[in-house]
Amino acid sequence: MEKHVAKALKERKSPLSFEEAAELIGRDVGSVAKASLWLRNKGLIDVEERERKIFSLGEEGKIYAEQGLPEKRLVEELEKAGGELELDSLREKLGEKTFRIAISWAKRRGWISIEKAPRGAVARLVEKPGELAEEKVLKLLAEGERSLDEIPEDLRDACLELASRPKVLEVKIVRTHLMKPTEKLMALPDELLEEEEVTKLTRELLATGKWRKVKFRKFDIRAPTPPVFASKRHPLRELIKLVREIFVEMGFEEIRGPLVELAFWNFDALFQPQDHPAREMHDTFYLAEPEKGELPRKLVPPIKRVHEDGGDTGSTGWGYRWSAEEARRLLLRTHTTATTIRYLAEHRDPPVKVFSVDRIYRNERTDWKHLAEFHQIEGIVMGENVSFRDLLGLIKEFYNRLGLKNVKFRPSYFPYTEPSAEAVAYLEDKKTWLELIGMGIFRPEVTRPLGIKHRVLAWGGGLERLALALYDLDDIRTFYNNDLNWIRSVPSAFLKKKIGIV
Ligand code: PHE
Numbered sequence: 001m002e003k004h005v006a007k008a009l010k011e012r013k014s015p016l017s018f019e020e021a022a023e024l025i026g027r028d029v030g031s032v033a034k035a036s037l038w039l040r041n042k043g044l045i046d047v048e049e050r051e052r053k054i055f056s057l058g059e060e061g062k063i064y065a066e067q068g069l070p071e072k073r074l075v076e077e078l079e080k081a082g083g084e085l086e087l088d089s090l091r092e093k094l095g096e097k098t099f100r101i102a103i104s105w106a107k108r109r110g111w112i113s114i115e116k117a118p119r120g121a122v123a124r125l126v127e128k129p130g131e132l133a134e135e136k137v138l139k140l141l142a143e144g145e146r147s148l149d150e151i152p153e154d155l156r157d158a159c160l161e162l163a164s165r166p167k168v169l170e171v172k173i174v175r176t177h178l179m180k181p182t183e184k185l186m187a188l189p190d191e192l193l194e195e196e197e198v199t200k201l202t203r204e205l206l207a208t209g210k211w212r213k214v215k216f217r218k219f220d221i222r223a224p225t226p227p228v229f230a231s232k233r234h235p236l237r238e239l240i241k242l243v244r245e246i247f248v249e250m251g252f253e254e255i256r257g258p259l260v261e262l263a264f265w266n267f268d269a270l271f272q273p274q275d276h277p278a279r280e281m282h283d284t285f286y287l288a289e290p291e292k293g294e295l296p297r298k299l300v301p302p303i304k305r306v307h308e309d310g311g312d313t314g315s316t317g318w319g320y321r322w323s324a325e326e327a328r329r330l331l332l333r334t335h336t337t338a339t340t341i342r343y344l345a346e347h348r349d350p351p352v353k354v355f356s357v358d359r360i361y362r363n364e365r366t367d368w369k370h371l372a373e374f375h376q377i378e379g380i381v382m383g384e385n386v387s388f389r390d391l392l393g394l395i396k397e398f399y400n401r402l403g404l405k406n407v408k409f410r411p412s413y414f415p416y417t418e419p420s421a422e423a424v425a426y427l428e429d430k431k432t433w434l435e436l437i438g439m440g441i442f443r444p445e446v447t448r449p450l451g452i453k454h455r456v457l458a459w460g461g462g463l464e465r466l467a468l469a470l471y472d473l474d475d476i477r478t479f480y481n482n483d484l485n486w487i488r489s490v491p492s493a494f495l496k497k498k499i500g501i502v
Contacts (some may be wrong), residue, residue, distance in 0.1 A: 001027065001035040006044055007193040009181040015048075017176050036179055041224055044185040048178045053171055055159060056145035057138070060167040065142040069134060070094070070102035075111055078125040087114070087121045133158035141169070232492040236375075236479045239467050240357050242495055243377055246401045247355040250394070252379060255354045257339030259361070262293050264327040266338040268303050269345070270416040271445040273318040274326045278334065285361050285372075287330040295328055299345065302449035303327070313444040332361035336378035337416070337460050344380065345450045352456070355379035357463060368475040375463035377437065382456045388419060391439055391457040395423050399436060403470070403499035407436070417458060418443045427469055434469050437461030470495060 004025045009016055012024075018036065022029045039045045057065055067073065077093050078085055091099045103123070106112045112123045137159045140146060151159050163169040197217040198205070205211040233241065244254060267279055278284065305311035307322040333339070336356045343354060356378045364370040381394065396407045406426035414420045417440020424433045439459035447456055464476050471478075471490065478486060496502040 001031050002038050003193050003195070003197075005032055005035045005179070006039060006181075006185055006188070007190075009045060009179060010185055010188070010190075010193065013181070013186075015178040015180040017178055019176070021179065033177070036177065038223075039179070039185075044182055044188070046180045046182060048180065050176045050178060052147045052149075052174045052176060054145050054147050054174055055141060055151070055163065056170045056172070057141050058167045058170045060165070061138060061141065061162070061169050064168065065138045069105070069132065069138075070098045071105035071109065071111065072129070072132070072135070073098065074102035074106050074123070075125065075129060078112065078123060079128070083125045084122050086117075086119055087123060090123060134162050137162055145172075147174075229488050230492075234479075234487060235471055235490045235494065236464070236467055238493075238495055239463065239470065240375065242402070243357045243463070246398060247379065249401075250398065252353050252355045255339060255343050255356050256358060257333070257336070257342050257356070259332060259359060260287060260330055261333040261338045262295065262327065263329040263331055264295050264299075264303070265342045266331055266333050266335070268307065268322075268327045269299070269341045269446070269450070270337060271306065271443060272415045273307065273320065274323060275320070276415065281363070283363055284334050285332040285363055287332075290330060292325070292328040293330050295324060296345070299449065300324055300327075306445050306449045310445065311449065313448045315443075315445050317445070334362055335360055335460055336376045337458065340378055340380045340458065340460075341446070341450075344382070344447075344452060344456065347382075348450060348452045350382045350384055350454050352380060352382035366477065368477065369465070371464060371476055371480070374476075376460050377463055377466075378458075378460040380442075380456055380458045382452070382454050384454055386455050386457055388441060388457075391441070391459070392421070394457070395437060395439060395459060399423065399425055401499075402466075403495075404434075404436070408433075412438055412440075414438055414440055416443055416446045417441055423461075425469075429472070430469070434465070435461075436466065470498070 004027065005021055008021050008024045016024070018029050018032045022032045025032075036045065036047055040047050064070070068076070073094060074090065077090060087103075090103075094102055103112075103114075106123075107114070109129070111125065111127050111129055113126050115122055115124055133155050137151065137155050140151065140155070148156060148159070159169070163171055195215060198214045199217045201211065201216070205214065247254070263279070266284075267276065268274070272278065302311060304322045304324070306313055306315070306317055308317050308320065310317035336358050339356055339358065340354070344352065357375060358378075359373060360376050361373050364372050366372060379394075381390070383390075392409055395409075399407045404425035404427075406428075407423055408426070409421045409423055412420045412422040417438075420438065420440035422438050423436040425436055426432075427434055437459050438461055439457070442452075442456040442458055447453075464479060467479060468474070468476055471494070491497070493502055
């Protein structure tokens with residue numbers, strides 16, 4: 001097709017529309033249009049898009065073409081009547097609609113004046129018009145539609161004027177494409193365009209042996225194609241998957257737990273006192289229905305004791321009366337530490353090496369850096385000889401594998417760990433430090449009541465803010481807006497490529 005179109009253009013030496021080219025080479029307009037794209041990409045032609053307005057008579061225009069313009073008919077009536085007529089009888093002769101249009105145009109053109117008379121208002125002929133340009137246009141269009149350039153130049157204004165009157169003309173806009181040969185095309189040797197290329201090896205070519213002689217078309221693997229938006233993982237799921245892969249590679253197993261959790265696991269088992277500010281309604285979503293759940297009975301006395309006086313942990317506890325009813329309240333878990341502590345209570349012997357990447361909820365007002373529903377990365381390691389240094393090493397290794405090479409630690413505080421720290425990473429491109437995760441060794445007040453005798457290294461932190469940094473975004477809501485343009489714009493395996501895993 002390209003060769004056919006190119007040949008036609010080269011022979012003509014002048015621009016051709018798609019339609020003209022299609023006619024010349026005996027093919028359909030769609031194929032010519034497609035070929036024109038290829039030719040343009042190769043710099044062999046320029047394509048100019050033109051808009052043409054095509055005028056034809058509208059509903060009113062057809063009537064005017066037969067009966068005359070309303071204002072002209074009015075003038076005729078006035079002439080017949082000797083130059084003057086009452087408005088009422090004009091209205092009767094022309095009909096209400098034509099009368100109103102006629103009066104207004106005849107006045108605007110200065111043909112008539114309206115005067116008061118004892119018998120009522122009269123119209124008086126002031127000037128007798130000759131043939132109008134508008135009438136010539138109506139005659140022309142009565143023969144058939146015309147584009148503006150097919151209408152004589154001195155009638156064009158009249159045509160546009162008519163088009164502005166309601167329902168007089170219909171205007172169609174037609175786009176045409178003009179292909180113009182470039183110098184590059186004109187310089188191409190003719191033989192190149194003559195040569196027929198075969199795109200399909202057929203049974204006939206094989207049977208007749210013609211395949212030996214014909215020239216096969218080469219595949220152009222660099223040819224432009226329409227973009228294909230194949231299905232792929234959402235960028236946030238991509239990160240979650242990567243986090244899973246890294247933990248699994250580091251020897252961890254994944255655990256999951258309920259989204260609706262007992263305050264007992266979310267707070268009490270973690271030695272968070274019942275008057276702790278994080279437990280308030282404005283930070284935590286509590287369930288209205290059902291309001292409360294059942295406590296793990298065996299654990300109630302040791303947890304109560306550790307909160308009240310420290311029990312046998314060596315701690316003095318918080319020194320208040322612990323309420324089982326408060327611990328029974330149901331909430332949307334505010335951190336995945338609820339899930340790890342639940343798991344620990346059932347797995348009290350080393351080795352334990354588990355992680356989770358899961359959803360949590362906080363009563364936050366949504367803005368560019370806050371969401372009420374988001375994800376945390378969490379994990380614990382219990383072993384006979386694990387130390388705080390192991391914890392720092394693990395965390396550093398994990399984030400290194402995510403491509404964050406400059407990880408540092410600073411002291412921190414959590415009610416359930418001692419010592420506690422926080423990891424931060426330096427973002428080279430942003431020249432800022434990013435808070436990654438909180439961590440520490442579970443306090444005896446947490447582990448002893450559960451019957452755990454070994455050290456438990458624990459950590460937990462947000463996923464979305466990390467995702468923001470990795471995807472170089474500045475609004476956390478981007479992950480949840482379902483903006484297809486953005487989702488499509490992130491190449492698949494973007495993170496792995498960025499980190500250099502693939
Ligand atoms: N749960 C803490 C948070 O939500 C993180 C943390 C987990 C800290 C485990 C220490 C140990 O920020």
